[in-house]
Amino acid sequence: MQTAQPNSLRLLQWMMVASLALPLALFAFASAVSWVSIQQTADREIERTLDVAHEHALKVFETIDRTLSEIAEIIRGIPDAGIASREEALHRRLKQLVDSLPQVKSAWVFDAKGHALANSLVVPAPDIDFSDRDYFKAHVDRDIGTYIGEALRPRPPYQGAAFFGVSRRRSNEDGSFGGVIQASVLPEYFENFYARIGREPGSFFAFGLTDGVVLARFPASDSDIRLDRNGPIGRKIAVDPKAGLITVTSPTDGIERRLGYQRLAEYPIYVSAGLETSAIRSRWLSTMSQHLIFGAPATALLFVLLASALRRTRRLYFEAAKRLEAEEALKHGQRLEALGQLTGGVAHDFNNLLTVIRASVDLLQRPDLPEPKRLRYIEAISDTVTRAARLTSQLLAFARRQTLKPELFDVGHNVRMLGEMIGTLIGSRIEIVIAAPDAPCFINADAGQFETAVINMAVNARDAMDGHGRLTVTVRTVDALPKAAGPSHHPHARNPLGYVAVSVADTGIGIPKDQFERIFEPFFTTKQVGQGTGLGLSQVFGFAKQSGGEVDVASEIGKGSTFTLYLPHAAGASRSQQVPEEDAPPIDGHGMTVLVVEDNPEIGKFAADALAGLGYTARLVGNATHALEELAVDADGFDVVFSDVVMPGMTGLELAQEIRRYHPDLPVVLTSGYSHVLSEHGSTGYELLQKPYSIEQLARVLNRLGRWRRERRAATAAAG
Incomplete structure (x- = not known):
């Protein structure tokens, strides 16, 4: 009691510390896990949104490319004079194309000096020099394919929203520069699309050229934006120029964002989508506040209950330790008792065998011993040695250390042959019934061990019937092992040919429930010390397991027991019985x-x-x-x-x-x-x-x- 008091005080002190430290640690751990989870969720949202924006941009530029190809096909082989003479018809055709494309503001055909030959806006085309525009200058020296330029403002007398040019070179028949085909694309078309899909707080979208020029973004900005390729954002993109996820602070508005970017496969364009990190933190804070509001009271109550349970658990552990000590002492005593039964039984049986051998040897030493008696004593020694070998064989089978000698034989034939031997063993007061099918039931097993197992089951049944009753031995075939095979059950791979079941049923007293789980235990026997080794059923158990089979037990108090030995069925044909080697x-x-x-x-x-x-x-x-x-x-x-x-x-x-x-x-x-x-x-x-x-x-x-x-x-x- 004196020792328990300081232990109780120490436990209370630790509980007070734990009531504060453990909830804080759990909350910190939950916060870290939640933060990682929310960041991962945000990254997945960004990636999904980026896929949408990338697919949209790719389709837009592919459509513009096809439009430029169609215009080029319309004017293919027509000189500038011919285009000018057909300006009105071309204007209608270009206007029809532009009206079908909401992202395109206008379409133009320029000559080699930068003057418009035809356009989708007005007829006739104004006499204005456009040769200083980037979408024109880029094609003068060489054919660079599709060119995407910077954002521009309309040149008077034209007015309206800003645009950027997408153009291609017109080449003469000799390959020289013949002019430009150009489409004016509206950045606001992209901004409106981003506004529709960017409904999450803190959403951000942008697309721009690989040289850092931003063509469109959401939220929109009035000023032109150009990112420094050697700046922080440019260096991060340079690490993985195709696609990636980065956390950056914008140089224009100073807002930190989590951005995903991806380059269009065939165009010098980057598309990006992202979320403000403040919006991600807001999600995390909202989640953790809900945990805190609803979890704090429950956590407090849980820790109070745990503290009380801990105190009672210590008492239970103490009592359980005492019980375990008592159980171990009991098991040790049972093992010693079982070992004593085994030792006594084996010693009893071997002493009997040695007595026969010693007596026979003493009698053989007499000088005047008649020949018939000498032969009888020699035969007694031989039979006794055979019985001793059978006893050691049972020990080895019980330990599953017996070296089996499998052979193919008919179970029904062997059981019928054993009938007379079983009758001699169990006595005349017990009726024997043997039911074996006429059709052969082959197995591939050790025939000697099989016969020993059947005899052991029969002897066990005899002892259960106290010398009188009925013993029934039945042989039949089954498709599979029983689902539960009593104390000896272990799972097996199913034999495709099924199994041969040998059942030995008695009308004895049955097996008590407290002994049912121990009938195959090592050294277990209900006989008095010195009256038996307790190896009979253990041999059956060991032989069944070593042969790939099973043992099933069914018993009812007062009505008897049935032991069934299952062995794998084998394919075979009947063979003539050979003369035993012992008789040769x-x-x-x-x-x-x-x-x-x-x-x-x-x-x-x-x-x-x-x-x-x-x-x-x-x-x-x-x-x-x-x-x-x-x-x-x-x-x-x-x-x-x-x-x-x-x-x-x-x-x-x-x-x-x-x-x-x-x-x-x-x-x-x-x-x-x-x-x-x-x-x-x-x-x-x-x-x-x-x-x-x-x-x-x-x-x-x-x-x-x-x-x-x-x-x-x-x-x-x-x-x-």
């Missing part, structure tokens, strides 16, 4: 040489001695490096290499890959009781013999591969 006679190995690679001296010596007893010549080395040295000396002296997988330094799989690289015709047989490399990547095409193996199994594999190599070498020699 031993194979004599005389004449064959085997390189045995084993880091365990006892296992290596056992394998070498056993092979020697069957007639093989065995060469034993302790690691992969020595094996490669032996092969480098005389690879042809060996018919096959037999190597363990898990070895220090280079593994057996890496050794096999090296042999394949340098001696591709030398077969390699791998053996392992456990290897995470094989469980993840498989044996990559090499023959694999699982530990523990019988000497007969080893001899058959070595004899088959050695004979294959000899036949291949004989065929190669005959072909050579």
Whole structure:
């Protein structure tokens, strides 16, 4: 309590500081974000408006260009005297063209001395010298195409608004200067258009020549304006002469503006549009004032609530920390209990197996033991070793470290064959019903692991029924995995051929809700310590996942449970059942040489001695490096290499890959009781013999591969 008091006071002090600092920081951040957003919005508005002004100007000058082209076509090949003689007709034609173009004030045809031959205003044309006008002088020396001049005032006796000339050269047949065709364009036409589209406060438009002469602008100005190309605005435009966005202060009115400019593609004209920066700031201030008016009270209330919540949250965190400590202690105890159950179960099962082996060995040592009993004890040792191997296989399958040996087989046939074995395991008081379709249902999986999984599900069902009831095994095909597959569900890519579902249903007590989510958990079992390992359903789970399948569980208290194993359906054809290798006679190995690679001296010596007893010549080395040295000396002296997988330094799989690289015709047989490399990547095409193996199994594999190599070498020699 004494410690909590200063903490509470310190919290109150920080809350008082935060109640001022945090709102100010948030408002400053919001202001910065809003300012950037409003500037970006203004830039987009300027760009859109500039596109409109640019498109308008481009169409205007293209129209004027076409008009000048049409006038040039009208007078093509007509000498000055002919034009003068047709002045009245040309006047009507020019007036008709000008009347259709609101941006054009008048159109003129001048001779080489600057006198008007025809125009759209009056007939006859006044005897005035226009040779001093810029739109005339620009064409005297050479043909420069379309020329756009500065703003001019009408020359007496003409009156009216200011204009600028757009002109082209008239050339004689010999190419010499023959005069000018000119159209007088009204700047006020552009200003009126800009006034219509520039309705936002602070809007600005202008267009002018590339030399800095401003021809028209909005808001309009009475004075002629020329921008200095070497001034601040000219230097900024020179950085990107085609188009851009700049912030400038006008030298004429001193107003700062955000301007966008763009040059007309084929003309010495810049079009610009912009907004006064004061108008942009006004938008920002208006937005922020609304945030301030409506946000300040809400922010104040929010911070009061947050301050109160912070105080209560600290208390909750403290209580939550205590709960987490208690939960971790409970989970640690559960893990220790589960580990104890696993250890006890495995120790119980292995002690039973070792008892059988020890007793059989003791009995075999009696000198007067009859032959039938000796054979029976040897068979007991062999069966017990097989059961021990099955137990370690369950451990590996649970850990998903079992190296599977997929093969194509009919699920329905295998389940029917398992029926008698299941009946022996579960007892005569339980009725067994097996429903399998007549049509084959092929899968590509490890047949031994599949049978173990079915047996484990059956044994689990037997325990749930307490020795009496009905057990139903059903085989069927389905199109897809269930949407939710209980505790074991994980998403899979859908198999195009569908799935084969093997369901084991019982009439037992069902699974309680508090245990349903844990049935596939590591080490979980409801049996007493020493009565089981709890690996049965874990093996089913591991096998399903490693085979690309799934396990689904449905249960109802008092009505039983149904475990369904889903495995990918495979295309295949029925095959005749072959005689198991275990039932075939031993194979004599005389004449064959085997390189045995084993880091365990006892296992290596056992394998070498056993092979020697069957007639093989065995060469034993302790690691992969020595094996490669032996092969480098005389690879042809060996018919096959037999190597363990898990070895220090280079593994057996890496050794096999090296042999394949340098001696591709030398077969390699791998053996392992456990290897995470094989469980993840498989044996990559090499023959694999699982530990523990019988000497007969080893001899058959070595004899088959050695004979294959000899036949291949004989065929190669005959072909050579």
